[in-house]
Amino acid sequence: MSLGFHNGEFIALDQKIIPIDERGHQFGDGVYELIKVYKGAPFMMREHLVRLEKSAKAIRLQLNYSIDQLEAIIADGLHRAGLAGQDAEVYIQSTRGIATRLHTFPNVEASTTMTFRPARVIPAELRERGVAITLAVDERWANCYIKSLNLLPNILAKQAAVDNGYYEAVFFRDGYITEGSSTNVYAVKDGTLYTPPATKRILHGITRHAVLRLARELNIPVVEEEFTPDFLSSGDEIFISSTTIEVLPVTTIEGQPVGNGQPGPITRRLYDAVIADATR
Ligand SMILES: Cc1ncc(COP(=O)(O)O)c(C=O)c1O
Numbered sequence: 539m540s541l542g543f544h545n546g547e548f549i550a551l552d553q554k555i556i557p558i559d560e561r562g563h564q565f566g567d568g569v570y571e572l573i574k575v576y577k578g579a580p581f582m583m584r585e586h587l588v589r590l591e592k593s594a595k596a597i598r599l600q601l602n603y604s605i606d607q608l609e610a611i612i613a614d615g616l617h618r619a620g621l622a623g624q625d626a627e628v629y630i631q632s633t634r635g636i637a638t639r640l641h642t643f644p645n646v647e648a649s650t651t652m653t654f655r656p657a658r659v660i661p662a663e664l665r666e667r668g669v670a671i672t673l674a675v676d677e678r679w680a681n682c683y684i685k686s687l688n689l690l691p692n693i694l695a696k697q698a699a700v701d702n703g704y705y706e707a708v709f710f711r712d713g714y715i716t717e718g719s720s721t722n723v724y725a726v727k728d729g730t731l732y733t734p735p736a737t738k739r740i741l742h743g744i745t746r747h748a749v750l751r752l753a754r755e756l757n758i759p760v761v762e763e764e765f766t767p768d769f770l771s772s773g774d775e776i777f778i779s780s781t782t783i784e785v786l787p788v789t790t791i792e793g794q795p796v797g798n799g800q801p802g803p804i805t806r807r808l809y810d811a812v813i814a815d816a817t818r
Pocket of ligand 1: 719740746
């Protein structure tokens with residue numbers, strides 16, 4: 539039920555395949571995507587692959603597959619992994635290839651690997667009770683819209699959060715909320731949905747895109763504007779979104795209850811709308 543892919547070849551996930559001199563391995567010199575598959579149908583696959591191309595372009599990386607080719611490999615991989623018709627996750631990583639370690643770009647083709655696995659299941663209890671978040675200074679670089687392999691600040695913030703009993707760390711920079719370590723973040727106040735704008739400071743989440751589209755369809759007013767940690771804390775509802783967690787309610791921030799301390803109705807409606815959209 540799990541399978542790997544490396545530049546044209548399907549391989550076992552534990553097959554040793556990446557040489558020491560590989561740019562992703564040595565420099566984090568690459569970009570990635572994670573696509574969720576619902577009953578065999580990849581959700582917003584085009585959007586993910588377009589973002590992969592956009593990230594690659596931003597780091598001056600020419601991918602070794604076109605979007606159409608990547609779509610065909612994904613369909614083939616899901617089938618070969620025995621995941622046709624199942625809930626699954628496809629991870630795609632493209633790097634600047636295999637070459638002797640030098641900071642300058644090598645004159646070699648990009649390298650693309652993928653994994654195909656059954657989807658992780660988010661415990662129902664997290665959806666019913668909501669999760670706890672903490673705030674962390676955003677120490678990342680200026681181009682967080684690029685889905686780059688360099689995730690050290692994200693990993694450190696997430697681990698510190700988990701070590702202290704929180705589910706997610708939400709970053710703030712220059713006094714304004716940006717996003718979570720691997721999620722986008724939203725506040726609901728007086729029936730309006732607020733989320734930070736899609737600038738270079740955040741990843742333009744594919745789930746974020748779906749959430750905002752569905753909110754507008756449901757006539758929920760949407761405001762994409764900077765807001766402070768205090769504004770976030772004063773929300774009637776808070777939630778986070780990503781491909782993996784879809785829409786997940788936040789019921790405490792820094793140990794303080796959000797609104798009445800229960801997952802809110804707008805969060806619930808948006809979660810239901812995302813699932814309905816993904817499983818149409
Ligand atoms: C930093 C960051 N923000 C937001 C997201 C959510 O993006 P998406 O909805 O495309 O999964 C992710 C996902 O990995 C992320 O790493």
